[in-house]
Amino acid sequence: MFLYPxxxxxxxxxxxxxxxxxxxxxxxxxxxxxxxxxxLYPTLSFSYDFHASGSTKNNLDNPRTADDASLKNxxxxxxxxxxxxxxxxxxxxxxxxxxxxxxxxxxxxTLSASIRRSYRGFFLPIGTPLSGFPSATLFSVNxxxxxxxxxxxxxxxxxxxxxxxxxxxxxxxxxxxxxxRFPVSRVPxxxxxxxxxxxxxxxxxxxxxxxxxxxxxVDIFLALGYDFKNVIPVDEEEQSLxxxxxxxxxxxxxxxxTLFLDADTGxxxxxxxxxxxxxxxxxxxxxxxxxxxxxxxxxxxxxIGSDCLLKPRFFGHTSRCDLVLSSLRPEFGNDFRITINxxxxxxxxxxxxxxxxxxxxxxxxxxxxxxxxxRLLLRxxxxxxx
Amino acid sequence: METSHKKLPHLLASAKKNGSLTVVFxxxxxxxxxxxxxxxxxxxxxxLLPNIIGxxxxxxxxxxxxxxxxxxLLSIGHFLAxxxxxxxxxxxxxxxxxxxxxxxILAISLYRFPLWSIPIIxxxxxxxxxxxxxxxxxxx
Numbered sequence: 001m002f003l004y005p006x007x008x009x010x011x012x013x014x015x016x017x018x019x020x021x022x023x024x025x026x027x028x029x030x031x032x033x034x035x036x037x038x039x040l041y042p043t044l045s046f047s048y049d050f051h052a053s054g055s056t057k058n059n060l061d062n063p064r065t066a067d068d069a070s071l072k073n074x075x076x077x078x079x080x081x082x083x084x085x086x087x088x089x090x091x092x093x094x095x096x097x098x099x100x101x102x103x104x105x106x107x108x109x110t111l112s113a114s115i116r117r118s119y120r121g122f123f124l125p126i127g128t129p130l131s132g133f134p135s136a137t138l139f140s141v142n143x144x145x146x147x148x149x150x151x152x153x154x155x156x157x158x159x160x161x162x163x164x165x166x167x168x169x170x171x172x173x174x175x176x177x178x179x180x181r182f183p184v185s186r187v188p189x190x191x192x193x194x195x196x197x198x199x200x201x202x203x204x205x206x207x208x209x210x211x212x213x214x215x216x217x218v219d220i221f222l223a224l225g226y227d228f229k230n231v232i233p234v235d236e237e238e239q240s241l242x243x244x245x246x247x248x249x250x251x252x253x254x255x256x257x258t259l260f261l262d263a264d265t266g267x268x269x270x271x272x273x274x275x276x277x278x279x280x281x282x283x284x285x286x287x288x289x290x291x292x293x294x295x296x297x298x299x300x301x302x303x304i305g306s307d308c309l310l311k312p313r314f315f316g317h318t319s320r321c322d323l324v325l326s327s328l329r330p331e332f333g334n335d336f337r338i339t340i341n342x343x344x345x346x347x348x349x350x351x352x353x354x355x356x357x358x359x360x361x362x363x364x365x366x367x368x369x370x371x372x373x374x375r376l377l378l379r380x381x382x383x384x385x386x
Numbered sequence: 387m388e389t390s391h392k393k394l395p396h397l398l399a400s401a402k403k404n405g406s407l408t409v410v411f412x413x414x415x416x417x418x419x420x421x422x423x424x425x426x427x428x429x430x431x432x433x434l435l436p437n438i439i440g441x442x443x444x445x446x447x448x449x450x451x452x453x454x455x456x457x458x459l460l461s462i463g464h465f466l467a468x469x470x471x472x473x474x475x476x477x478x479x480x481x482x483x484x485x486x487x488x489x490x491i492l493a494i495s496l497y498r499f500p501l502w503s504i505p506i507i508x509x510x511x512x513x514x515x516x517x518x519x520x521x522x523x524x525x526x
Contacts, residue, residue: 007408007411007412007466007468008408009405009408009409009412010404010405010408012405013405013406013408013409016409017409017412017413020409020413021413021416024413024416024417028417028420032424035442038442039438039439039442372435372438375435376434376435379434379435379436380497
């Protein structure tokens with residue numbers, strides 16, 4: 001059917017018809033190739049609307065100054081830097097950054113912008129080193145573990161919870177006579193903050209003594225650098241200590257207690273209250289590493305950045321620039337930190353948009369095809385979290 | 387206004403006479419057939435992997451554009467006095483292909499439905515399709 005025309009063509013038009021037909025098929029093939037390129041190597045779009053800072057459509061996170069003061073109102077003072085984060089998995093070639101200013105805001109002739117790649121937790125400043133195990137007086141009575149605090153015995157909810165914090169030999173074996181000396185609290189103690197636990201519905205990170213954060217999906221679990229070997233299945237009693245916090249997504253900050261290994265120096269850090277603290281004690285480090293595989297990061301890689309100068313566009317109250325991402329290594333983190341330095345007068349931002357182009361590499365192709373395969377299997381009820 | 391109103395039929399008549407309208411019709415028809423095949427392929431992908439296509443293009447809009455182009459093609463065909471005689475023949479491979487594709491899409495869409503409801507849904511769709519076929523293709 002495709003070899004012959006659908007209608008008899010006048011003889012004087014036959015040659016032109018064939019040429020036009022070839023052109024038609026070439027156009028169709030070119031459009032198809034472009035379309036499948038867009039599907040296989042997508043451009044990821046991120047944005048933040050300063051008029052709707054609470055909107056779920058904002059997938060650029062936490063606009064703030066370099067000192068962590070919130071900039072959710074979009075007002076960036078003179079000499080101030082705006083820092084904002086995005087999370088994306090893959091190997092990327094370029095990013096296009098666009099800032100839209102309020103109508104009454106001045107339009108700076110240039111603004112410098114930079115982008116770096118690592119994990120948000122690894123961007124935290126280095127804090128005071130951790131010298132060893134948290135000090136505690138520990139007991140074991142009839143296979144139940146207790147810690148003594150302010151003259152009261154607090155039970156651990158389970159042996160697993162105890163062993164997530166301390167080795168077995170730290171607990172002194174006692175008899176029930178201990179309870180004559182100290183009262184026993186009804187409030188049990190759970191897992192070490194940063195521990196990965198799971199139930200029938202998903203995997204969680206212990207974010208605090210009474211909160212667990214669900215991890216959004218298998219892909220997000222892997223993108224955050226976690227290892228399935230570290231996940232501890234828990235029962236209802238163990239889980240009852242916790243309330244569910246916010247879902248961890250791509251670009252989320254790792255909770256306290258997360259371990260990072262600097263591949264450049266060999267140092268291991270633990271996140272703790274806004275800093276990453278080096279672990280100096282070899283025994284404590286070995287203990288933690290047995291229970292949690294440190295997430296591999298790199299100081300050198302986190303320092304490497306790409307810069308550009310935002311310049312006003314011809315139309316609209318916007319400025320734009322392109323950033324090269326090929327030098328930012330994907331193996332040491334999936335979080336992008338964008339910093340915009342305002343050295344001019346104060347500016348009022350309406351929105352920020354970031355578009356990241358996926359590199360056309362065989363690795364990215366394999367990765368996206370693998371994602372399609374997983375989604376296809378899940379669609380028909382096959383494929384679970386390993 | 388009156389001049390431009392008369393100009394279009396005059397242009398079309400001239401194009402029909404010199405054969406260029408036939409070329410346009412043939413190319414347009416071929417383009418539409420490929421368009422419908424592309425829609426079937428994209429729809430199949432979307433059924434298997436929801437949002438893989440939908441996040442990039444609006445399939446409903448794509449289909450609406452195909453329908454509009456089909457009406458335009460039928461108008462040109464009417465002007466060229468081209469007759470389309472639809473005959474349902476099981477020897478036609480297109481009919482087999484279309485039927486297998488439809489069954490596949492229905493199977494993927496319905497496999498999680500309760501078993502008792504599947505025949506009801508299929509019969510319902512079949513009735514609606516046959517009624518539309520009678521409306522569009524019945525010579526009376």
